[in-house]
Amino acid sequence: xxxxxxxxxxxxxxxxxxxxxxxxxxxxxxxxxxxxxxxxxxxxxxxxxxxxxxxxxxxxxxxxxxxxxxxxxxxxxxxxxxxxxxxxxxxxxxxxxxxxxxxxxxxxxxxxxxxxxxxxxxxxxxxxxxxxxxxxxxxxxxxxxxxxxxxxxxxxxxxxxxxxxxxxxxxxxxxxxxxxxxxxxxxxxxxxxxxxxxxxxxxxxxxxxxxxxxxxxxxxxxxxxxxxxxxxxxxxxxxxxxxxxxxxxxxxxxxxxxxxxxxxxxxxxxxxxxxxxxxxxxxxxxxxxxxxxxxxxxxxxxxxxxxxxxxxxxxxxxxxxxxxxxxxxxxxxxxxxxxxxxxxxxxxxxxxxxxxxxxxxxxxxxxxxxxxxxxxxxxxxxxxxxxxxxxxxxxxxxxxxxxxxxxxxxxxxxxxxxxxxxxx
Amino acid sequence: xxxxxxxxxxxxxxxxxxxxxxxxxxxxxxxxxxxxxxxxxxxxxxxxxxxxxxxxxxxxxxxxxxxxxxxxxxxxxxxxxxxxxxxxxxxxxxxxxxxxxxxxxxxxxxxxxxxxxxxxxxxxxxxxxxxxxxxxxxxxxxxxxxxxxxxxxxxxxxxxxxxxxxxxxxxxxxxxxxxxxxxxxxxxxxxxxxxxxxxxxxxxxxxxxxxxxxxxxxxxxxxxxxxxxxxxxxxxxxxxxxxxxxxxxxxxxxxxxxxxxxxxxxxxxxxxxxxxxxxxxxxxxxxxxxxxxxxxxxxxxxxxxxxxxxxxxxxxxxxxxxxxxxxxxxxxxxxxxxxxxxxxxxxxxxxxxxxxxxxxxxxxxxxxxxxxxxxxxxxxxxxxxxxxxxxxxxxxxxxxxxxxxxxxxxxxxxxxxxxxxxxx
Numbered sequence: 001x002x003x004x005x006x007x008x009x010x011x012x013x014x015x016x017x018x019x020x021x022x023x024x025x026x027x028x029x030x031x032x033x034x035x036x037x038x039x040x041x042x043x044x045x046x047x048x049x050x051x052x053x054x055x056x057x058x059x060x061x062x063x064x065x066x067x068x069x070x071x072x073x074x075x076x077x078x079x080x081x082x083x084x085x086x087x088x089x090x091x092x093x094x095x096x097x098x099x100x101x102x103x104x105x106x107x108x109x110x111x112x113x114x115x116x117x118x119x120x121x122x123x124x125x126x127x128x129x130x131x132x133x134x135x136x137x138x139x140x141x142x143x144x145x146x147x148x149x150x151x152x153x154x155x156x157x158x159x160x161x162x163x164x165x166x167x168x169x170x171x172x173x174x175x176x177x178x179x180x181x182x183x184x185x186x187x188x189x190x191x192x193x194x195x196x197x198x199x200x201x202x203x204x205x206x207x208x209x210x211x212x213x214x215x216x217x218x219x220x221x222x223x224x225x226x227x228x229x230x231x232x233x234x235x236x237x238x239x240x241x242x243x244x245x246x247x248x249x250x251x252x253x254x255x256x257x258x259x260x261x262x263x264x265x266x267x268x269x270x271x272x273x274x275x276x277x278x279x280x281x282x283x284x285x286x287x288x289x290x291x292x293x294x295x296x297x298x299x300x301x302x303x304x305x306x307x308x309x310x311x312x313x314x315x316x317x318x319x320x321x322x323x324x325x326x327x328x329x330x331x332x333x334x335x336x337x338x339x340x341x342x343x344x345x346x347x348x349x350x351x352x353x354x355x356x357x358x359x360x361x362x363x364x365x366x367x368x369x370x371x372x373x374x375x376x377x378x379x380x381x382x383x384x385x386x387x388x389x390x391x392x393x394x395x396x397x398x399x400x401x402x403x404x405x406x407x408x409x410x411x412x413x414x415x416x417x418x419x420x421x422x423x424x
Numbered sequence: 425x426x427x428x429x430x431x432x433x434x435x436x437x438x439x440x441x442x443x444x445x446x447x448x449x450x451x452x453x454x455x456x457x458x459x460x461x462x463x464x465x466x467x468x469x470x471x472x473x474x475x476x477x478x479x480x481x482x483x484x485x486x487x488x489x490x491x492x493x494x495x496x497x498x499x500x501x502x503x504x505x506x507x508x509x510x511x512x513x514x515x516x517x518x519x520x521x522x523x524x525x526x527x528x529x530x531x532x533x534x535x536x537x538x539x540x541x542x543x544x545x546x547x548x549x550x551x552x553x554x555x556x557x558x559x560x561x562x563x564x565x566x567x568x569x570x571x572x573x574x575x576x577x578x579x580x581x582x583x584x585x586x587x588x589x590x591x592x593x594x595x596x597x598x599x600x601x602x603x604x605x606x607x608x609x610x611x612x613x614x615x616x617x618x619x620x621x622x623x624x625x626x627x628x629x630x631x632x633x634x635x636x637x638x639x640x641x642x643x644x645x646x647x648x649x650x651x652x653x654x655x656x657x658x659x660x661x662x663x664x665x666x667x668x669x670x671x672x673x674x675x676x677x678x679x680x681x682x683x684x685x686x687x688x689x690x691x692x693x694x695x696x697x698x699x700x701x702x703x704x705x706x707x708x709x710x711x712x713x714x715x716x717x718x719x720x721x722x723x724x725x726x727x728x729x730x731x732x733x734x735x736x737x738x739x740x741x742x743x744x745x746x747x748x749x750x751x752x753x754x755x756x757x758x759x760x761x762x763x764x765x766x767x768x769x770x771x772x773x774x775x776x777x778x779x780x781x782x783x784x785x786x787x788x789x790x791x792x793x794x795x796x797x798x799x800x801x802x803x804x805x806x807x808x809x810x811x812x813x814x815x816x817x818x819x820x821x822x823x824x825x826x827x828x829x830x831x832x833x834x835x836x837x838x839x840x841x842x843x844x845x846x847x848x
Contacts, residue, residue, distance in 0.1 A: 155575070
C-alpha cells in the first residue's frame with residue numbers, strides 16, 4: 001500500500017433516512033483531502049447506500065446504489081431477514097474491494113437497524129484494516145456489532161437525525177478517525193521486528209486467576225524465540241483466538257485457560273460459544289490444553305447471579321464480576337466436553353500433536369488449598385473424566401501433582417509445546 | 425487551535441504493567457509526526473503513568489509520573505478506592521491542560537483496571553475533543569467506560585500483554601485515530617452554518633414509537649429558525665440530554681418522550697438515572713414536557729423479562745428488545761414522579777417557563793386505540809395524577825384529546841415552545 005497515493009474510503013449508511021449526514025461526511029473527507037495536498041495524497045469518499053429504495057437513493061453522490069448492491073424486492077419474510085440479506089450482499093462486495101486493494105478504509109453510520117446491517121460485513125474485514133462504526137447504539141453492549149474484531153466504535157451521543165453542531169463534531173471526528181488510520185498505515189509500515197519471520201507464533205489463553213501460570217509460560221516461550229499472543233478468556237477473547245487459529249495465524253497454542261467452557265455450559269456471561277477448543281484440533285497444529293479456571297462460572301454484579309446458584313460457593317471478584325464454583329457433576333460434564341471436542345475435531349493421525357496437562361492440586365489461584373474455591377472432589381471429577389476419556393486415543397494426558405500457577409507446571413507445559421513445535 | 429502547528433497528544437496507561445506497549449505508541453506518534461513534515465505540523469506524545477510506583481515508572485520517557493499526578497500511598501481502604509482516587513487526580517489534571525489549550529488529544533490504553541481508572545477523566549473532557557480508549561474490555565458493555573460522552577473506543581482483540589504483530593496493528597490504529605482527529609480539527613474548522621449563531625437550539629427526546637410526533641415537531645421548529653438536537657431515549661440518550669442542558673447548550677427543551685422514567689422506576693434496561701427530567705427546571709429554560717412512551721418498560725430479548733412481569737401485556741419489538749406495558753398503579757406513580765421532579769427543581773418565579781402537555785388518547789404508536797398496549801385506565805391514571813399534582817403550582821398543564829403522534833398535538837407542543845422562547 002505504501003507506493004500508492006490515491007486512497008478510497010467507503011462511507012456506508014441508509015440514504016433513505018440519513019442522506020444529509022452521509023453527504024456531510026463525504027464532503028468533509030473530500031475537503032480534508034484537499035487540505036492534505038502537501039502530502040501529495042488524495043482521499044476519495046465512496047458512498048454506498050444500504051437503505052430502502054427512495055427518492056434520496058438516486059442522489060448523484062451515491063457511488064454504489066442499493067440496486068447494484070442488492071436486488072431489492074418486497075418478498076422478504078421479515079425485517080430481520082431483509083437486514084441479513086443486505087448485510088450479506090455488502091459483506092461480499094466489500095471483501096472483493098479489499099482483496100483487490102481498491103478501498104483502504106470503511107466508515108459506517110447507523111442507528112440500531114443501520115448498525116445491524118453493517119455489523120457482519122465490518123467484522124469480516126481483515127485485522128488492522130481501518131473500519132469505523134459511528135452508532136447511536138454504542139453506549140451499551142457493543143458485542144453484537146464488533147464481536148471479536150477490531151472495529152473502532154464511536155457513540156453519536158445525539159441521534160443521527162438532522163445536522164446540528166454537536167452531530168457535526170461527531171461526524172467530523174469519525175471522518176478524522178478513518179482518514180487518520182488510512183494515512184498512518186500508508187506513511188508508516190509497522191515497525192518491523194527483523195527476527196519476527198523466524199519466530200514461532202504462539203497463542204495463550206489467560207484469566208486473572210491463571211496469570212502467574214501464563215506469565216511463567218510466556219517467559220519460557222519468549223526465551224525460546226516465540227512471539228506470544230495472549231487472549232483474555234472473556235468470551236470475545238476465546239472467540240478471537242479460535243478465529244485466528246483457523247485463519248492460520250499461529251504455529252502453536254497453549255490453551256491453559258479453558259474456563260469459557262464452563263460459562264458456555266452453565267449460563268455464565270463469558271461464553272465463547274460452541275466453537276471453543278475446536279480450532280487447534282481442526283487445523284492440526286501443536287497444542288497443549290489445560291483446565292485453568294474451570295472452577296468458575298462468571299456473572300456480573302452479585303445480584304445478577306441466577307437463583308439456582310445462590311446456595312453455591314460464591315466469590316465477589318469486584319463490583320462488576322461475581323464467580324460461582326462449579327460442582328462435582330458439572331466438572332465431570334466439562335471433562336467430557338473437553339475430550340469430545342478434542343477427539344471429534346482431530347483426525348487420528350494428528351492426535352500426537354495434542355496434549356492435555358492436568359494440575360491436580362488446583363485449577364486457579366482461588367482453588368488452591370485453603371482458598372475460597374478449593375474443592376478436591378470437583379477437581380478430581382474433572383481430571384479423572386479427562387484421564388479416562390482420552391485413554392488410548394492418541395492424545396497424551398500428563399497429570400502433575402501441582403497447582404496450575406506453580407512455576408514448574410507452567411514451565412512444563414511451555415517445554416512440552418516447544419518440543420511439539422520442534423523448537424527443542 | 426487553527427493557527428497552532430505544535431500539537432500534544434497525551435498517552436495514558438499503567439507503566440508498571442504496560443510500559444512496553446505505551447512506549448511503542450509514543451514512538452509511533454513521534455515517527456508519524458516526522459513523516460507529516462510536509463504539513464509543517466508537529467505532534468508530540470506526552471506519556472502519563474497511572475500505574476503503581478515501580479522500577480518501570482522511572483523511565484525517562486514518562487512525562488508525568490504517578491507521584492506528580494497523585495501522592496501515592498498505601499493507606500487506601502480498597503483497590504476500588506485507589507482506582508477512584510487516581511482517576512480523580514487524572515481528571516482534574518487533564519481538564520486544566522485542556523482549558524489552557526496545552527493538549528489536543530488523549531489516548532488511553534487499559535485492561536479492566538486501567539480502563540476504570542481513566543473512564544471518568546475521559547468522559548469529563550469537552551464534547552468533540554479527541555479522546556480514544558483502547559481496551560481489552562471493549563467487546564461487551566462499554567457504558568461504564570463512555571457513559572453519555574463521545575469517547576472513541578477500540579477493542580484490542582489480543583490482550584495488551586506483550587507486543588506481537590496483531591497488537592502492534594491495534595496500537596498503530598489507535599495512534600492513527602487520535603492523530604487523525606487532531607489533524608482534521610486543526611486543518612478544518614467545522615463547516616459553519618452562517619445562520620447558526622442566530623438560531624435557537626432545541627433538544628427533543630425521541631423513541632421509535634414517538635417518532636412521528638418528534639418529526640412533526642422538529643419540522644415546525646426548523647421552519648422557525650431553530651437548530652434541533654434529537655436524543656434517543658435509550659438511557660444514555662436521556663443522560664446526555666440532561667448533561668448538555670446543564671452545560672447551557674440549549675435555549676429550549678421539547679421533552680416529548682419521558683419513557684426512561686418508567687425504566688428507572690420499574691427495573692427496565694433503559695434507565696437514564698435519577699437526574700432525568702431535572703435539568704431544564706434547574707436551569708430555568710423554556711421546556712414543554714409530555715408523556716411519550718410511558719406505556720413501556722424496556723427489556724432485552726423476551727427471555728430476559730423478569731418473572732413478575734410475565735402476566736402483563738408484552739410486546740416483542742425485535743430480537744433484542746421486548747417491552748412490558750405499565751399498569752394503572754405504575755402510571756399513577758410515574759405521574760407523581762413527573763410532578764415532583766418539575767416542582768422540586770424549579771424555583772417559583774420560573775415555573776411559567778414549564779408546560780406539560782397530555783395526549784389523552786395515547787402516549788405511543790402501540791398505545792393507540794386497538795393497538796397491543798392500548799389501556800385507557802393506565803393512561804388516565806397518569807394524566808389525572810399530573811393534572812391534580814400541578815394544579816395551582818405555576819406550571820401550566822395542557823390536555824388534548826389526541827394521540828401523541830397526531831400531527832396537531834406535535835404542532836401544538838412545538839408552537840408552545842416557540843412562544844415560550846419568544847420566537848413567535
